[in-house]
Each structure stands twice: as structure tokens, then as C-alpha cells.
Amino acid sequence: MISFPTKLSSIYERLEAIDPIKYGTTRNYSDGALTYLSPYISRGVISTKIVFEFILKAHYAPKEIESFLQELAWRDYWQQVWKHKKATINWDIRHAQEDVAHNQIPKAILNGSTGIEVIDTGLEQLFSAGYMHNHLRMYTAAIVCNLGKSHWLRPAQWMYYHLLDGDWASNALSWQWVAGTNASKKYYANQQNINIYFYSNQRHTFLDLDYPDLVNRSCPAHLFETQHPNLNTQLPKTSSLRINPNLSTLIYNYYNLDPLWRSDANHNRILLLEPSIFELYPVAPKSIDFILALGKNIEALQIYVGEFDTLKKSYDLVDIIYKEHPINDHYVGLKEPRDWMFEVEGYFPSFFAFWKKCKKQLS
Numbered sequence: 001m002i003s004f005p006t007k008l009s010s011i012y013e014r015l016e017a018i019d020p021i022k023y024g025t026t027r028n029y030s031d032g033a034l035t036y037l038s039p040y041i042s043r044g045v046i047s048t049k050i051v052f053e054f055i056l057k058a059h060y061a062p063k064e065i066e067s068f069l070q071e072l073a074w075r076d077y078w079q080q081v082w083k084h085k086k087a088t089i090n091w092d093i094r095h096a097q098e099d100v101a102h103n104q105i106p107k108a109i110l111n112g113s114t115g116i117e118v119i120d121t122g123l124e125q126l127f128s129a130g131y132m133h134n135h136l137r138m139y140t141a142a143i144v145c146n147l148g149k150s151h152w153l154r155p156a157q158w159m160y161y162h163l164l165d166g167d168w169a170s171n172a173l174s175w176q177w178v179a180g181t182n183a184s185k186k187y188y189a190n191q192q193n194i195n196i197y198f199y200s201n202q203r204h205t206f207l208d209l210d211y212p213d214l215v216n217r218s219c220p221a222h223l224f225e226t227q228h229p230n231l232n233t234q235l236p237k238t239s240s241l242r243i244n245p246n247l248s249t250l251i252y253n254y255y256n257l258d259p260l261w262r263s264d265a266n267h268n269r270i271l272l273l274e275p276s277i278f279e280l281y282p283v284a285p286k287s288i289d290f291i292l293a294l295g296k297n298i299e300a301l302q303i304y305v306g307e308f309d310t311l312k313k314s315y316d317l318v319d320i321i322y323k324e325h326p327i328n329d330h331y332v333g334l335k336e337p338r339d340w341m342f343e344v345e346g347y348f349p350s351f352f353a354f355w356k357k358c359k360k361q362l363s
């Protein structure tokens, strides 16, 4: 079973193992040459820039690895959309979602009992390991939104809750892409597609139709029963902090656990877990365990559960430093830029407009 070790040496081994050429031809398959780096990128342990520079050092011809670089750049693209569109990504971003019947999630998805073997195994892995293959995420979102007629938002929050790599930009905007609110049409995949990419041979499921019939079919009986999942975050207990008033204070959070950040000097280092953020973007207990384990890579990191303002006031923090990110627009102090693969800034309505600019820097 896939697992996500938290020691830095193991994370760097994953970087060493990247095969960007094989990736390009296999990524859509269940046994593709994937990197399994997303939990570390999402949690800010490594950046897309670190992965990018690591790959460039191997002197591949840019053409050979373009597919890999593009996928990596999708992450930055969605983050740029979030940075510039802010909370509006929580609404249908380009078009209203068509043919919506409810805001819940089919019980068969919540229980991993759709009857489609590949999907049910993928859901089981999502719940236990906190990871799902990209193609399976697309299949799941298409079943939920386009056959089950759910509005995308609650299901996106549910998937984010279970993923160790939960990144609200990639998540919400990919769900919106599948549901057609962030694309010119909805995404559908039939049983034959699943059988090809996941090497199964199942037939006679509710997805076993040609595309015109699948697109026009009504909600399958398997998806009739729906439920509103309870998504609550269990934050750890906070203990009192030891603050050295002569040092500046670095604020880490769910999206920034960078062990190399200003590691050459002494600072107060605080992992801030704000209940208000986890109320908006709840996560499963295994994601909290994951960040606490990743935090061990950062020397003398202390944990504070509470709001930024309360932390600042309670400990009279003056010299605060943090990294720019949409979830911490409300922090005050010295805001540092974060890493990006390219110096391309702003909102681009399509990935390909964004990529065109990136590619210029590549050459």
C-alpha cells in the first residue's frame, strides 16, 4: 500500500526516483511512473520549484520532459488562480453548474460501494492512505457531479478532507473543471476507459455505456441515496509557548512546513493551527498526524492552536515573518514571497495561456 514517510531523507529519495520521461507516457495508468510527491508539495515541505530545479539538473531535453513540467506547472497555475481570485474560487467560477439536483454526496461514494471495483478500491485507498490517483479523482468527481448531480463544492471539501495532499486550489478548481463550471464542458469517463487505464475487465456497471448514452443517462439508482458528510477537524491540544523576545518569529501553517526556511539562523518557530481555517477547510485526523510528523523536521517547532491575532497579542509578538499564501492573507508582519517554478504572475483564464508564458522562460 502507498505510504508517505515524513523523514526528509525519504522525501529526497522520492525526488531522486522521478522518471520524467516515463511519466509522460504512463501517468494516466494505475501503474504509471508517478512521483507521489504531492503531499510534500501541498504541505510546503518542498516546492514545485525545488522539484523543477532537481529535474533540470539532470539535463533532459526540455521537449522530452514537457509533459512532466506541464503537470507540475498545473499546481502553480491553480495556486495563481486562488491567489488572484481569492475566495471566489468557492463559487462556480466561470459558468453556473448545469443539472444540479442537490448539495450532498452519494452514499455509495461515502461508503466506497459504487459497485465499480476500481473506484471502490480507490476510495478505500483514499480513506486509509489519504491518496488517490489523478485519473481516479477525475472519475470520482465525474460520477458524483455529472451522474449523481451533486453540486461540486461539498464533494470537493469531502475529498480535500481525506487527502494528505489536500490543496484547496488544485482541489476546488479541478472539481470545477470536471463539473464544467471551469471548462467548456463536463468530463465523463465510461467503464471502458476505466478498464483500459486500470487494467480491469468489469462490464455491466452503470458506467458501461457509450459516451452519447452516458452523457444523456439519468442518475443511476446506485447514486440515489445521498448524505451530507460530517467533516470535523480534531486539532491537537496547545501548550504554552516559550518565546525568546530577542528573536523574530516564523509562522508555519498547514501550507508551509518548509524545513529549510531561514534554517541558518535562530528564530522562534511556531506552527499555527487556526480553528477558523480548519472550519472552512476541514481535514481528517490522519492529515493532522501527518503535519505533526512533518513538523519534526523543523528544529524547535512549537505548536499553537488558536487564531493569529490571539497568538500575536498573547505573546506580544512584534517581529513576525510568514510566507505569502491565500489562507493567511490576514497575517501581519513581514510577508515573504513563496517559491514558484517560473516568474509568471497573475490570473490567466486558461492553463495554456499561463503555460505559454512559462515556456518562454524555459527556453
Ligand SMILES: Cc1cc2nc3c(=O)[nH]c(=O)nc-3n(C[C@H](O)[C@H](O)[C@H](O)COP(=O)(O)OP(=O)(O)OC[C@H]3O[C@@H](n4cnc5c(N)ncnc54)[C@H](O)[C@@H]3O)c2cc1C
Pocket (backbone or CB within 6 Å): 027, 033, 034, 035, 036, 037, 038, 039, 041, 042, 071, 072, 073, 074, 075, 078, 132, 133, 134, 135, 137, 138, 141, 159, 160, 163, 165, 166, 167, 168, 170, 171, 172, 174, 175, 178
Ligand atoms: C478532482 C481532483 C481533485 C484534486 N485535488 C488535489 C488536491 O487536493 N491536492 C493536490 O495536490 N492535487 C490535487 N489534484 C491534482 C492531482 O490529482 C494530484 O496533484 C496528483 O494526483 C498527485 O499525485 P502525484 O504527486 O503522484 O502526482 P504526479 O502525477 O507525480 O505529478 C507531480 C506533481 O505535479 C503536480 N500535478 C500533477 N497533476 C496535477 C494536476 N492535475 N493538477 C495540479 N497539479 C498536478 C502535483 O504537484 C504533483 O505532485 C486533484 C485532481 C482532481 C482531478
